[in-house]
């Protein structure tokens with residue numbers, strides 16, 4: 001049932017504050033100011049390497065998590081798409097943690113990769129939205145997302161719930177490694193708890209984003225740029241746009257522009273820049289200015305501070321609340337999804353069931 005919404009995708013975008021809060025409740029003990037995990041029969045603190053494997057949007061959630069695992073827990077992380085991982089003969093030291101991320105828990109390549117890792121004596125952790133799925137059944141550590149059924153082919157609420165679980169896992173890992181003081185842990189709990197309200201605020205910009213869809217809808221190509229954890233968000237933005245609006249879109253690490261893609265820039269190529277204010281902001285802005293100097297039309301997604309510093313000269317800006325960097329990917333997912341959604345609606349494509357795509361890719 002779509003309720004008051006025109007499409008399942010729209011409904012699922014709007015459900016995010018509630019389902020992310022629901023998911024966080026399973027991984028945070030608010031009263032104790034602690035992060036929490038289900039019981040496990042292995043020592044998380046002894047994990048020396050993590051291998052993350054997934055497909056599509058779930059893979060991008062994993063890319064964001066790599067920044068967190070490295071930053072908070074100082075654990076080296078390998079990440080690959082399942083279709084590559086399963087055939088490339090990866091070097092897996094016995095006892096490593098292999099982490100699989102999947103909405104459906106049935107994606108053929110991810111499931112095959114899981115079995116491959118099992119055969120290589122890895123501890124198998126899975127982040128899945130369907131608790132009865134094959135991947136859930138084969139896990140040593142099952143980390144459910146509580147997004148509820150996701151119907152739209154374009155993944156939205158499953159993605160932000162995956163991020164919530166992965167952030168909590170990063171904090172648990174850091175604690176298990178003795179790298180988190182109780183005060184730091186309390187701070188993480190506090191920031192994560194703020195995510196649903198900030199996502200709600202982001203949803204408040206829906207009307208504005210809808211009004212700018214006509215700036216993007218006529219484009220043949222669109223670029224998305226970001227740095228750090230916003231780089232996978234750029235990849236996710238491009239995937240959302242291409243799958244439902246059929247506009248060719250690419251996500252790039254902002255610093256890679258001058259290594260090739262900047263040659264594509266002209267007035268006809270909108271560039272979406274995802275850049276919350278913070279330590280990486282100036283770097284991304286200088287890449288953005290290189291785009292503008294070549295006639296590129298920029299949509300800047302940032303907070304008030306970022307927009308005050310760099311919004312001038314942009315074709316449009318989308319103002320997000322000022323949030324802690326840990327939760328920025330959860331919050332910035334919202335405008336990225338809404339933009340793809342409204343462009344697709346403006347183009348009249350089938351938002352919930354885009355051509356050539358299936359919700360669950362159970363064949364290789």
Ligand code: M6R
Nearest residue numbers: 056057058102103104107154155
């Ligand atoms: O069910 P999974 O999370 O394993 O699915 C992975 C991808 O097929 C999925 O994320 C796909 O990329 C979505 N259509 C993206 O919106």
